[in-house]
Amino acid sequence: MSRASDKAYSQIRELIISGDLAPGEALGEEALAEMCGVSRTPIREALRRLEADMLIRKTESQRSYVSDWSLDDVHDVFELRAMLEGYAARRAAELMDDAVLKALKMHNSGLEEAVSSDPPDIEEFLARNREFHALILRTAASPRLEILLQTLIEQPVIWRTAHHYELSELVRSHQEHDELIAAFERGDGPWAEAIMTGHIRRAFHAYSDAHREMMAAEADQNKKRA
Amino acid sequence: MSRASDKAYSQIRELIISGDLAPGEALGEEALAEMCGVSRTPIREALRRLEADMLIRKTESQRSYVSDWSLDDVHDVFELRAMLEGYAARRAAELMDDAVLKALKMHNSGLEEAVSSDPPDIEEFLARNREFHALILRTAASPRLEILLQTLIEQPVIWRTAHHYELSELVRSHQEHDELIAAFERGDGPWAEAIMTGHIRRAFHAYSDAHREMMAAEADQNKKRA
DNA sequence: GCGTTCCTTATTGTATACAAAATCGACCCG
DNA sequence: CGGGTCGATTTTGTATACAATAAGGAACGC
Numbered sequence: 182m183s184r185a186s187d188k189a190y191s192q193i194r195e196l197i198i199s200g201d202l203a204p205g206e207a208l209g210e211e212a213l214a215e216m217c218g219v220s221r222t223p224i225r226e227a228l229r230r231l232e233a234d235m236l237i238r239k240t241e242s243q244r245s246y247v248s249d250w251s252l253d254d255v256h257d258v259f260e261l262r263a264m265l266e267g268y269a270a271r272r273a274a275e276l277m278d279d280a281v282l283k284a285l286k287m288h289n290s291g292l293e294e295a296v297s298s299d300p301p302d303i304e305e306f307l308a309r310n311r312e313f314h315a316l317i318l319r320t321a322a323s324p325r326l327e328i329l330l331q332t333l334i335e336q337p338v339i340w341r342t343a344h345h346y347e348l349s350e351l352v353r354s355h356q357e358h359d360e361l362i363a364a365f366e367r368g369d370g371p372w373a374e375a376i377m378t379g380h381i382r383r384a385f386h387a388y389s390d391a392h393r394e395m396m397a398a399e400a401d402q403n404k405k406r407a
Numbered sequence: 408m409s410r411a412s413d414k415a416y417s418q419i420r421e422l423i424i425s426g427d428l429a430p431g432e433a434l435g436e437e438a439l440a441e442m443c444g445v446s447r448t449p450i451r452e453a454l455r456r457l458e459a460d461m462l463i464r465k466t467e468s469q470r471s472y473v474s475d476w477s478l479d480d481v482h483d484v485f486e487l488r489a490m491l492e493g494y495a496a497r498r499a500a501e502l503m504d505d506a507v508l509k510a511l512k513m514h515n516s517g518l519e520e521a522v523s524s525d526p527p528d529i530e531e532f533l534a535r536n537r538e539f540h541a542l543i544l545r546t547a548a549s550p551r552l553e554i555l556l557q558t559l560i561e562q563p564v565i566w567r568t569a570h571h572y573e574l575s576e577l578v579r580s581h582q583e584h585d586e587l588i589a590a591f592e593r594g595d596g597p598w599a600e601a602i603m604t605g606h607i608r609r610a611f612h613a614y615s616d617a618h619r620e621m622m623a624a625e626a627d628q629n630k631k632r633a
Numbered sequence: 634g635c636g637t638t639c640c641t642t643a644t645t646g647t648a649t650a651c652a653a654a655a656t657c658g659a660c661c662c663g
Numbered sequence: 664c665g666g667g668t669c670g671a672t673t674t675t676g677t678a679t680a681c682a683a684t685a686a687g688g689a690a691c692g693c
Contacts, residue, residue, distance in 0.1 A: 258551060470645080
């Protein structure tokens with residue numbers, strides 16, 4: 182993180198994920214350079230990486246914009262995640278050991294706490310959730326699978342929408358994690374895969390519902406304003 | 408392809424895929440710059456892209472080397488390919504149209520010709536095979552799937568080894584393609600997926616056998632030399 | 634002889650200047 | 664008005680110089 186290009190990368194990345202840089206927004210190299218306090222050279226390197234992450238896109242004339250996502254795009258991503266994370270869970274179940282299992286239980290406890298508190302601590306929930314899934318992925322011991330999933334998981338639209346999930350969805354997530362842990366304890370790969378696939382697919386519908394709600398609320402506000 | 412960084416990218420990429428740059432070999436930016444007749448700036452950009460393609464790796468101190476692959480790595484890649492290309496085939500079967508079907512048949516005819524000629528035209532076989540699979544992938548209509556598979560498919564170790572496949576393997580490949588086409592004609596997604604998964608998994612064993620042969624032959628030569 | 638330290642050298646990281654290309658707007662013509 | 668062309672301005676691409684950092688090797692002590 183000491184190199185300027187790394188700093189620029191994480192800085193711009195945060196701005197995109199937090200939504201401070203809105204989808205579709207233009208990203209001029211000069212402006213970013215000034216913002217990050219570095220020259221254009223490391224900015225260009227950061228932009229390349231962000232493009233590989235699919236967080237930005239480039240027009241045919243090489244100008245950079247924050248990626249905008251259609252519902253179809255999101256669906257596409259969830260389909261792939263469901264398959265790949267399911268596969269990861271199956272492999273992880275076969276390679277699971279006690280230390281990892283213990284860590285998973287810990288993350289899921291933290292996740293439950295975050296959900297149970299009033300009001301629910303969504304950020305904490307998301308952090309624990311991320312850790313939980315990352316740990317499973319690492320346990321699957323496939324470096325390429327890890328790389329492939331990275332780009333699918335780190336999607337701002339999805340994280341932002343999570344703040345509008347129903348509480349019941351969050352509780353259900355925690356329960357499914359418990360069931361995953363049970364599958365891991367028994368080393369039952371196919372079971373773990375089935376739970377995980379369902380878990381991700383359900384997450385898509387939770388996203389889809391929350392998204393629809395948000396759109397409706399937005400349209401409502403626009404009507405009032407008019 | 409007009410930009411210097413693009414030229415550098417494809418030039419270096421070709422050298423890696425052809426094997427002129429051996430696995431493990433160091434890639435100095437200065438040296439590459441001179442070789443390509445451009446400055447280091449576009450070279451650095453090309454190296455980033457090649458790293459994303461997993462054709463090169465970088466040490467912790469940021470030096471670049473041509474990727475070297477263990478058999479485990481190759482196995483890992485084939486497992487993922489089998490799953491993802493299987494999925495692509497299923498989707499493609501559901502979205503197939505006559506034009507694509509015709510093109511697939513054409514490629515497979517070309518592939519058969521390449522196999523039937525004496526001696527078999529391996530380069531032609533590989534080219535047609537690539538086209539065949541690429542067309543299926545495109546028909547699956549999932550931009551992200553396409554991106555993910557790209558990095559798994561374009562692996563020099565695998566292409567190079569293909570030259571040592573048994574003739575019977577090539578014939579079998581052509582037959583499996585025919586079966587895939589039959590599944591596509593009937594729009595039978597699960598059938599297409601099953602064939603494709605098997606097709607890729609068989610390809611791994613063909614690779615593995617050819618690789619073992621090559622290793623044995625090499626060891627033999629070393630013994631003679633000593 | 635082995636390991637360590639320090640210095641030299643090679644290599645990568647960053648900044649800046651300039652070249653090439655694209656966008657935008659004014660202006661002109663139909 | 665609408666459309667198109669040209670040019671000014673912005674933006675990206677490349678080259679080069681310099682700074683920072685890591686590798687390699689010599690000299691030294693143990």
